[in-house]
Amino acid sequence: MSAKLSRTPEPPVPPYVVRLAEALIFSAPAPLGPAALAARLPPGTDVPAVVAEIARAYGSRGLTLVRVAGGYAFRTAPDLAGALRGDAPEPRKLSRAALETLAIVAYHQPVTRAEIEEIRGVTTSKGSLDLLLETGWVRLRGRRRTPGRPVTYGTTPAFLDHFGLDAVSDLPGLDELKGLGLIEGRLPAGFRVPQPGDGADPDDDPPPGEGEPSG
Incomplete structure (x- = not known):
């Protein structure tokens, strides 16, 4: 009888690394690219796993993590954008x-x-x-x-x-x-x-x- 093979589960991402990545993305003046994020995290960090964990944590919050301009950034949750539109500065009108x-x-x-x-x-x-x-x-x-x-x-x-x-x-x-x-x-x-x-x-x-x- 052959032994049943089981896949070793991926180790969980350390909470500190998730918090550090969250802070780096939040404080960045522009969308933070994967390479730039990896350079600021501990060596060997699974960046996609970290990003997925942050996105999951913010899934039901007022902010959401998005991929934009080749990097990651926090943006207002789409369902709240209408309520905040009046607080945003009026964009410059283009002809x-x-x-x-x-x-x-x-x-x-x-x-x-x-x-x-x-x-x-x-x-x-x-x-x-x-x-x-x-x-x-x-x-x-x-x-x-x-x-x-x-x-x-x-x-x-x-x-x-x-x-x-x-x-x-x-x-x-x-x-x-x-x-x-x-x-x-x-x-x-x-x-x-x-x-x-x-x-x-x-x-x-x-x-x-x-x-x-x-x-």
């Missing part, structure tokens, strides 16, 4: 042009100003891009290796954080974009929603150095 520009940058990055204008079918004012750069949702990605060396633009982790996305590949479809307020009104002719990505473009050089014109 329709800025919203359309933001959507195009998100889905076509890295993208130049000329490419944005070609997709929208109208001239993009410098103010729209400057505003998006000021909000921290758009950044300079690099320069194209083409005549004129135009600057390319892309989104930032702050953009992902604001819209509750873990990665650019999680961007929603066209109807959801409208629901999020990224696109308003009638879309310009030729607008499409490609498969987004945030990898490096082989035709791009690194971002402009300090003091270089933004193009």
